[in-house]
Amino acid sequence: MKLFRKICIWLFAGMAGLASGILFFLLSAVPRQSIKDAALYGEREIGGKISAVRERVQSGEPGGTAVRDAVILHEFRQVFGTDSVLWKEGEEIRNGSPYEFDRDELSRRFGEEGLRAGEIYVSGTQRVGERFLLVFYQEGVALGAEGYSLAVYRDVTDIYARVWRLFLIGLGYSAVLFCGVGAVLYWGVRRTLAPLEELRRASAGMAEGEYGSAIPVTGRDEIGEVTESFNRMAEKIREHMETLEEVNERQRQLLGGLSHEMKTPMTAIIGNAEMLLTLQLKDREREKALFHILNEARRLARLSEKMMEFSRLYEDLGSVIVMKRQKIGKVLEQLEALTAFRLAEKRICLKAACVPDGLEKTADEDLLLSLLWNLVENAYKASEPGGSIEVRAEGGSLLVRDFGKGIPPGEIGRVTEAFYMVDKSRSRKAGGVGLGLALCSRIAEIHGWSLRIESRVGEGTEISVLW
Secondary structure: OOOHHHHHHHHHHHHHHHHHHHHHHHHHHHHHHHHHHHHHHHHHHHHHHHHHHHHHHHHHOOOOOHHHHHHHHHHHHHHOOOEEEEEEEOOEEEEEEOOOOHOOOOOHHHHHOOOOOOOOEOOOEEEEEEEEEEEEEEEEEOOOOEEEEEEEEOOOHHHHHHHHHHHHHHHHHHHHHHHHHHHHHHHHHHHHHHHHHHHHHHHHHHOOOOOOOOOOOOOOOHHHHHHHHHHHHHHHHHHHHHHHHHHHHHHHHHHHHHHHHHHHHHHHHHHHHHHHHHHHHHHHHHHHHHHHHHHHHHHHHHHHHHHHHHHOOOOOOOOOOOOOOEEEEHHHHHHHHHHHHHHHOOOOEEEEEEEEOOOOOOOOHHHHHHHHHHHHHHHHOOOOOOEEEEEEOOOOOEEEEEEOOOHHHHHHHOOOOOOOOOOOOHHOOOOOOOHHHHHHHHHHHHHHOEEEEEOOOEEEEEEEEEE
16 A cells, blocks of 8 residues: 555544544533533522422411411422422322322432432433433422422433534534545645655666656655755766766777777787798798797787776776875886886987976876876887987976877877777887877876877977876
8 A cells, every 4th residue: 555545544534533532522521511500500490499489388377287288289389380299208299290200219319419408419311201301309398397308300302402413513514624624635645745756756767777857856844855865866876877888888999999909919920820830931931920929929918918907997996096195206216217128229318307306296106107107108109219208297287298200180189099099000010009198098087187288290299297
């Protein structure tokens, strides 16, 4: 069962219980109070009538006991009418009512109540046929003579009839009110819980891969807070999924590029190996084939090494990158030591400078050194024998400049793409795989830096790392 239906059922059940409780309370409390009021009024009325009879008897001519009893009976008949019974010494002498009353039972209850002569006993409501009666009983009635007792009844049937009519009216009013309030509550609960339905639909959509839809926040209550949290979660998931898709696309491109780049050296290796196995070659030709196999195997090794480093930079690097203050002058000294043998092959001079001498930057030492090595390696491949490479570190940038072939203007925007090479034949001959500047770009991105490439064909290239 849905939450909306559960809440509505509980609300309607609570309203029905409350209305029923109020009606039944009225049905029981109103008659009691009305009967109590009737009893108080009856006691006062009976007391007044007894006083009236006694005054009339005392104002008449004196006579014997028989005459007095006759006068009392006459005055009693005149004052009390037909709703009373009079006893003399326990014997009924007057009953003008249509009912018979058990005097002994009334006397017993009078005594059980601990009442004294002259006090009035009021019975509970008694049902006689279809009528409801309230009986007043008094012993030792002061009518001007002793030995009298009387009973007076009051018909309270109309009280119960009025209460029942009131109950029916209240029941109808409660039904109308229940329907009206129920409709308002139904609308209010449905409106209040509408964001939850939106959340349910959005969750179902998210399970199907729809991450872009945001749910409007309709209030500042708990549901609104949950909606805001859900929107933030959906946004984070969307960003994460976009990042994963971007990484997956990049990895797909890398794998495609890797497969393409491996095809050429593998073909050369296989071709030369088959030639060695199937042909009778001279020693010089055999050495040449082996030399080609060795060179292509080395290129595959470099390609594998570059790919491992490049892939590592797209993984979760939180546990392997150590950012701390680096003395740039010391890093440049390490760079000179690492590249000295490589540069000596083409008699290239490396000129490194750091301004000021104590310049420091926050970076990962290994990645910074890899960035510099790749930039110098690219400059080495572009330089002619006997040339020079400048490396200069300043407060706002790190600059690597060569004076080689340069890059055509239309190619500058693509040189940081993985496996992209301006002159593929020349680059492969020089041992390139098209990953150097892609690695540099990724390292700069990790540190929050950027690359700026300026080049002129035939004059050289200048690559600046803006940090």
